[in-house]
Amino acid sequence: MLFCCYCQQQDNHFIIRTLEKLPVHTEVINLRRLLLSTNNISDSINADFSLAKRDEFPYMFFIINHSSRGILTIRKEINRDELCRLRRCRCDTWCDLELEIFVNSEQFNIELITIRIIDKNDHSPQFTSLNNQLNLTIVESAQIGAIIKLEPAIDYDQGQNGIIGYSLVSSTSLPFSLRYDLIRNDLCLVVEENLDRELISSYKFDIIAYDGNNQTGILHIYLNIDDINDSPPKFTQSIYTINNISENISIDSIIIRVHAIDDDEGVNGEITYHLINQDDCFEIDSNTGDVRVQCLLDYEIKTIYQLEIEAKDKGEGSKTDFCTLIIYVMDENDNYPIIDYYPNDIQTDGNTLKLFLNESLPINSLILSLSIIDYDSGDNGRVTWKIDGSSLIPFQLIRLTENTGELRTNHLLDREYISEYYFTIEANDYGKPKSKSTYLNIHINILDINDNKPKFRQENIHTTISEHVKIDKQHNYEVYHIQADDFDQNQNGEIIYSILNENKNFFQIDSQTGIIRAMIEFDRKQQDTYVLHIQAKDKGSSPLSSETTITFTIIPRNEYSPICDIDNNNISLSIMENSKQGTIIRTISCRDDDQDELNRQMSVYARWWPEEIDDNTIKYNIPFEIVTQKSNSSEINHQQTDDDDNDNDENNDKKTIKPTENGRHLLNTSLSRNTKLSSRSPSPSPRPTSSGPPDRALNQKFHVAALTGNLNVLQELVTKARIQIDCRDKENSTALLLSCARGHYSCADYLLSNGADPNARRITGASPLYFAALYHHTRIVELLLNKYKAIVDLATFDGSAPLHVVCERGFTDIVQLLINSQANINAKMNDGTTSIMLACQNGHLSVVQILISTGQCNLNIQRLDGITPLFLVVQHGHETIFDYITENVDNIKETIDLAREDGATPLFKACQKGYESLVQKLLKYKPNLELLKNGESCLHAATMFNHAPIVRFLIDNGANPLLNNWEGMTAVDLAKEAQIKDILDILMKALAPKLSEHARQYLLHKSTRRSDADFDLDLVEHEERDEWKLYKSLKSAAELERLEEEIEHIPILPDILTTKGKQTGANRQKSTRPHRYYSTPQK
Structure with a gap:
């Protein structure tokens, strides 16, 4: 049966009206028919409908039957009044429940549907006076038209279901009339005739409140006529208005002073002020008229307060006046954005979502569905969101609606280029003066597929083999080592080498290493060339392969080393400091006695010895070069003119000159020489650099080689292209930073050995050591710390040092390395976070043990x-x-009592979370059980979150159940309001240990039941229960009177039986805890 009364489409979503308290299985709407009516889907298309969530609010109330038809039905009865009481919907406007419906047809869509719950007339009007009786007095001199303010009745229904009028009922005529204003919620008696106490001293009558369905509530009035002074107080204003009071205003702040004047003198002219309608968020000073705030205001719960204030003089039969105080609450940015994601069963690592994606994933693939909400209003609740990460991230955030979006791929993935991504989704509101932010950290691992062929480092190789080399029958003779690279992972990247052609009878290849060995002794007269076809194949399930050729040329054996015309292979040379560039310092002649032309060819080069200035600086003094001539002689030339004017310094420049043959098996001769200058030369860079602007293409190639671990390309660019070793990309990253981040040890070592800065920083401030630590590349961390002395505490611009990230991730081996290198254990990030905090938060016991064992870790920071x-x-x-x-x-006692900024202690948090074992252990140290800075006690927290065992532990350890929080409520009040019977039983046992069991049960009945009739009805089906027998034993008036007297001997117990003057759940202190991302609602 369909109970919806109206359906409309607004702003790309549907609003469906339905009554509250419909039976379970009642049909609410046919989603397929609804979407057909709006052309969102075609009748010919098969579609499945499903709810975005199942058991969370508000999805718990609904279920979709027949997913292809999309029948949305009631799963659980909806009580609109209960939702309003729990602030699940804004009942001052509409009670709306938002649903996301997944529509899976030819494409996946998300439809937003609003279920608007319509009120039923299920409450009758009620007056708040005790026993529906009210005693009033009025002076006999009251003028015609005088009014007596009354507190209106309450009806939790709305509209016509709520109160629509009042009537005055009496068996005799009355000199009064009844006046009411439903809009202002105002009710009063008006004097219509002159009063004469001597004739009639009192009146008895009833006021009846009725709603649109003729349900009524009755208030019995007893009105006494007194003689009293004749001048009433008069307020200076009938209506006071306060605009834009901040919802963050402090408790006990004075917001206004109301003032009334009484022309009488003495006691008859002294005025006291009172609030007519009790509102626990405000109180008035009875003598001064100062109105103070008594609770934490919350714009998201209530935006307007209307207080009725009475001014009464102290004369006999005091006169009164009334005014209205209207308070408008101003919204503040006090709520953090909340990020929710789907699917919600994703693996998490601490505060990070961990995803695994196949690198074959197509572009525009859906990774996550997201929703973001901020409960503030206006700009404070308007949210912008973005991905905070490198520009290399192949993902984009697509915003579907104001509060929903998707994370999708926008580029193809390539594990060989980047194997994992760390980034953050950041949500910021537009609040002023400062916005609030929430972060969702995401770690994506790319899974490998076999998409790369093995690639030989050289193609079509030509090399030589000396003839007549004796063969060792066990090991043969190594003639070449061929190597190929496969950038895939595991078996997809493991390579098998093989020889394809007939020459494999003369050669053999190691299938694992690629080492080629000769199996015969070669004679160039019989055959002077051999060609091998080599195949490299990976071990993937669908293996890929590459081929190349090696041409071996047989050459005569190289027997002699080069000889130079220098005695003892050591010479000393001198040069004037003002020598011009190109000056020949010395000519050196060398020769080789081999017979064939190839083995007689030589090349000469110089190796310069660096001079160490200190542990971190190396200076090269190389103002010379070697010039080789065809006549096998070489000249040492001066490269530049020395401009240093310091004539007293001496510089010994050490150099080794090596003449080397060009034959297959090189023989070389080394000689060293010292060059003396009369003054020190300026220190050039370790490597000559080209002038002019940098080559962007070369720089990009250089960085890609570092990122992918291609050492050959790095070496080629450094030695031949003379590229700047620390050139930067648009993220300000150097090649060393990229190699360290990807874990390419050989590349990192090579770059460092060629002068790369070990402390270079990218735009975030991250250093090579930071990246190596972040991604757990232990060998590179050791290299940077031990060999190249990287700064161990160099932090990013948010204050995060290498020790912080490894403690957060639990990398114990790197933690130990950093501590051994004197890392500052107590270093703080910008928000004050230390390494021990990160280890504790993420549960890394071994890291905590290492930090504390140093004896330097401060747990009180x-x-x-x-x-x-x-x-x-x-x-x-x-x-x-x-x-x-x-x-x-x-x-440890001092540490246990340290509190968070809002006053919460470790014990308070354990009580709130329900960690029973931790609570017991904390109580051994006698922590603070009194009221905390946040206005609550540990007992309040345990009661509020329904942890009965913890309440018992606290009571046993001396917690005070009579302690009032800042809202004036005890733990008993909280348990009573939430109807938590087991906790209420524990607290009352603590309060009344001397009461008889009958008295305790009677007290429990009085504090948890609205009336005797309710109690009778509740037990009528359970006549054998002890409660029923007990209740029947208490029915006699004498027994009830005895128990009431016994209860009154304990001062606190009568207050338990009423909520008068106590704070209600609507105004309870708000939580100011920021959300990192969506969390489960509290119980």
Whole structure:
């Protein structure tokens, strides 16, 4: 049966009206028919409908039957009044429930549907006076038209279902009339005739409130006529208005002073002020008229307050006046954006979502569905979101609606280029003066497919083999080492080498290493060339292969080393400091006695010895070059003119000159020489550099080679293209930073050995050591720290040092390396976070043990928000870490009592979370059980979150159940309001240990039942229960009177039986905890 009364489409979504408290399985709407009516889908298309979530609010109330037809039905009864009480919907406007419907047809769509719950007339009007009785007095001199303000009745229904009028009922005529204003919610008696106390001293009558369905509530009035002074107080204004009071205003702040004047003198002219309609968020000073704030205001719950204030003089039969105070609450940016994601069963690592994607994933593939909401209003609740990460990230954030979006791929993935991505989705509101932000960290691992062929490092190779080399029958003779690279992973990247052609009888190849060995002794007279066809094939399930050829030329054996005309292979040379460039310093002649032309060819080069200035600086003094002539002689030339004017310094420049043959098996001769200058020359860079602007294409090739680990390309660009070793990309990254981030040890070592800066920083401030630590490349960390002395505490611009990231991720080996290199264990990030905090938050016990064992770790350091390491341990329930810290740290009592900025202690958080074992362990240290800075106690927290065992632990350890929080509520009030019977039983046992069991049961009945009739009805089907027998035993008036007297001997117990003057759940203190991302609602 369909109960919806109206359906409309607004702003790309549908609004469906339906009554509250419909039976389960009632049909709400046919989604397929609804979408057909709006042409969102075609009747010929098969479509499946499903809810975005199942058991979360508000999806728990609905279910879709027949997914192809899309029948949305009631799964659980919806009580609109209960939703309003729990603030699940804004009942001052509409009670709307938002649903996301997944429509899976030819394409996947998300339809937004609003279910608007219409009120039923299921409440009758009720007056708040005790027993529906009200005693009033009025002076006999009251003028015609005088009014007596009354508190209106309450009806939780709305519109015509709510109160629509009042009537006055009496068995005799009355000198009064009844006046009411439903819009202002105003009710009063008006004097219509002169009063004469001597004739009639009192009146008895009823006021009846009725709603649109003729349900009524009755208030019995007893009105006494008194003689009193004749001048009433008069307010200076009938209506006071306060505009834009901040919702963050402090408790006990004075917001206004109302003032009334009474022309009488003495006691009859003294005025007291009172609030007519009790509102626990405000109180008035009875003597001064100052109105103070008594609760934390919340714009998201209530935006307007209307207070009725009475001014009464102190004379006998006091006169009164009334005014209205209207307070408008101004919205502040006090809510953080909340990020939710689907599917919601994704693996998490601490505060990071961890995803695994296949590198064959096509462009525009859906990764995550996201929704973001901010409960503030206006700009404070308007949210912008973005991906915070490198420009290399192949993902984009697509915004579907104001509050929903998707994360999709916008480029093809390539594991061989980048194997994992770390980035953050950042949501910011437009709040002023400062916006609030929420972050969702995402770690994506790319899974490998076999999409790369093995690639030979050289193609069509030509090399030589000396003839008549004796063959070792066991090991043969190594003639060449061929190498190929396959950038795939695991078996997809493992290579098998083989020889394809007939020459494999003369050669053999190691299938794993690519080493080629000769199996015979070669004679160039018989055959002077051999050609091998080599295949490299990977081990993938669908293997890929490449081929190349090697041509071996047989040459005569190289027998002699080069000889130079220098005695003892050591010479000393001198040069004047003002020598011009090109000056010949010395000519050196060399020869080779081999007979064939190839083995007689030589080349001469110089190797310069660096001079170490200190541990971190190396200077090269190389103002010379070697010039080789065809006559096998070489000249040492001066490259530049020395402009240094310091004539007293001496410089010994050490150099080794090596004449080397060009034959297959090189023989060489080394000689060294010292060049003396009369003054020191300026120190050029280690390598000559080209002038002019940098070649962007070469720089990009250089960075890609570093990123992919292509050492050959790096060497070629450094040695031949003379590229700047620390050239930067648009992210300000150097090649060393990229190699360290990807874990290419050989590339990193080569770049460092060629002068790369080990402390270079990209735009975020991250260094090579930071990236190597972040991605757990232990060997590179050792290289940077031990060989190249990288700065161990160099942090990013948000204050994150290498030790911070490895403690957060639990990399114990790198933690130990950094500590051995004197890393600052207590270094703080910009928000005050330390390494021990990150280890504690993420549950890394081994890291905590390492840090504490140093004896330098300070557990009393607090973050900017006051959080300590121990607080994080308790907050995340890491009991083993708690045990280790308490057993190995002195003065732990001081640490346990340190509070967060809002006053929450570790014990408070454990009580709130329900960690029973941790609560018991914390109580051994006698922590603070009194009221905390946040206005609550640990007992309040345990009660509010329904943790009965913890309430019992706290009571047993001396917690005070009579303690009022800042809202004036005790733990008993909270338990009573939430109807948590087991906790209420525990607290009342603590309050009334001397009461008889009958008195305790009677008290429990009085504090949890609205009336005796309710209690009777509740037990009528359970006549054998002890409660029923007990209740029947208490029915006698004498027994009830005895129990009431016994209860009155304990001062607190009568207050438990009423909520008068107590704070209600609507105005409870708001949580100011920021959300990192969507979390489960509290119980």
